[in-house]
Amino acid sequence: MRSNGVGVGGGRGSRGCRRIVMWAAVALCAALAAGAVSAQQAGELAGTLKKAKESGTLTIGYRESSLPFSYLDRLGKPVGYSIDICRAIVDAAAAEVGRELSIQWAPVTSDNRFDAVTSGKVDLECGSTTRNVERLKHVSFSPVIFVAGTKLMVPKGSPIRSFKDLKGKTVVATGGTTNVEALERLSARFGLQLNVIKARDHADAFQVLQRGGAHAYAGDDVLLYGFLRSSAAGGRFQIVGDFLSYDPYGIMFRKGDPQFAAVVDKAVREMAVSGELDRTYKQWFMNKLPTGERLGLPMSAQLDELIRAVPDQSDQPD
Incomplete structure (x- = not known):
């Protein structure tokens, strides 16, 4: 963090x-x-x-x-x-x-x-x-x-550097989380017209990103870093942008x-x-x-x- x-x-x-x-x-x-x-x-x-x-x-x-x-x-x-x-x-x-x-x-x-x-x-x-x-x-x-915050994980080489680059794109997040709420607020406020996929759990959301089913994965930064360290596919991805929310656990x-x-x-x-x-x-x-x-x-x-x-x-x- x-x-x-x-x-x-x-x-x-x-x-x-x-x-x-x-x-x-x-x-x-x-x-x-x-x-x-x-x-x-x-x-x-x-x-x-x-x-x-x-x-x-x-x-x-x-x-x-x-x-x-x-x-x-x-x-x-x-x-x-x-x-x-x-x-x-x-x-x-x-x-x-x-x-x-x-x-x-x-x-x-x-x-x-x-x-x-x-x-x-x-x-x-x-x-x-x-x-x-x-x-x-x-x-x-x-x-x-703990204090976490929502960030974006994207494939290396992606042109996405911040939430403003997501207009019209598909983003995956875990259903029932504050990450989904943050995406929906930003989409409404900035007219991003996001397509938000709500995965069952964090591992499922990461799988969607790996398969190319979304342009970005929005999740708590510490959990995203965990996937980078623990997954064999972690080296293909990076975390970008500012915090989209702050979340005390x-x-x-x-x-x-x-x-x-x-x-x-x-x-x-x-x-x-x-x-x-x-x-x-x-x-x-x-x-x-x-x-x-x-x-x-x-x-x-x-x-x-x-x-x-x-x-x-x-x-x-x-």
Whole structure:
């Protein structure tokens, strides 16, 4: 993830980036304050924690191709940055309910991940999901764990250098993502008349581009860089242009469950304060991955600022 990208509209994009960082920092602090009361202090267990104590399990929704956030290793096991954060949340929930909890795994896609959470099929959605105001009306999110942005991947030698070169062309993006929303906004605003293909998942979108079914693939920059590093075909493509959107990621869970929200917030806060979140980031973005790739993407200034904004409440009274 590069921290010096300029968004659509030059200075307006930079101001937009600063606004998203400030908004996310305020939301983070508010969520931490709201989560200060533990489930035990609130009385009997309810919601997800009650279910976890009774069943001894929590269900994690994972993505199959959101490298390095949530994807399958060579043995078909879910691994990644978001998965490690979710494991820490499960450990925190186990401490809260007073028993060991096992993890049940459930694959989700961009299109069905929200229904999986709201219906109770999964307790935590651990992938590369953008936390925004519209989605917060329907689901809840952890504090921000990553800041990404929509960019374009095109074949090497393509004349496309920015979104303005896409007029009348076909662009593929993963259905149900903010990348599709960004394309539709730009198409309407600048009269681009884009033909947007909505793929089932990120790997499918990349396949469409490889087969020549689209002129460009619009996706979160970090996921695009992941394909460049992990795919044998990666050398045929390049990432171009300014950021078309800025997208803060979070771990998604059901809305209206304050006890579980407190556990999620506390777990992520403790990872940030202890330095574990920074170490986890380096493991997945700087070091060699279990599948052999090395992304070599330093933490962006935006994410570093958010992590440093987490207050250390260890010396505050219970």
